[in-house]
Amino acid sequence: MELLLETVALFCLKLAYETEDSSPILRDDLLMSDYEREVFGLLVRRGDVEGIRRKMDECVGLALKAIGGADTPLGRELQRLAAEFTSIQTIELIDVPLIALKDYLKDIQ
Template sequence: METPLETVALFSLKLAYETEDQSPILRDDLVMGDYNRDVFELLVRRGDVAGIQAKVAECVHLALTAVGGTAKPLGRELQKLAADFNDAQTLQQLDAPLRALKDYLKAIL
């Protein structure tokens, strides 16, 4: 589960911060410090669903701003997928909405 979480963070940060005239954001960049696999691994090991959701929400908020907010179709869909992710109560329930969120961010990137 840690890898898809890190991927959602990476794609969100790419949407928010990456521009054509810069080097691409990579997993080992400083901007990924609070959202790397080790951070998510610790949260998963602890079973901290709320902590995972909070970390992902920070990233999704940045991505949502980057796509124009909920006034735009991309933003509305992103918000819907994020809400599905936030509705999960257990680690197992996070899996399907996490994958949908990851796939959507990849598609709009």
């Protein structure tokens, strides 16, 4: 699950900060330091759903801004998927909305 959380964060940051004429953002970039696998691993081991949601909200907010906001077709879908993710109450329920979010972010890259 930690890898999946890190992947979603990476896709969000790529949308927000990566440009065609720059080098790609990678998992070991300084930009990813607050969203790396170990950070998410700690939150998962603690069962800190709120902490995970907060981290994902930060990333998704950046991605949403990068694609033009919630008033665009891409933005509406991203916001819908993010809302599904945010509605989770336990770690055990996180996989399905997280995978949907990851797949969508991957598709719109």
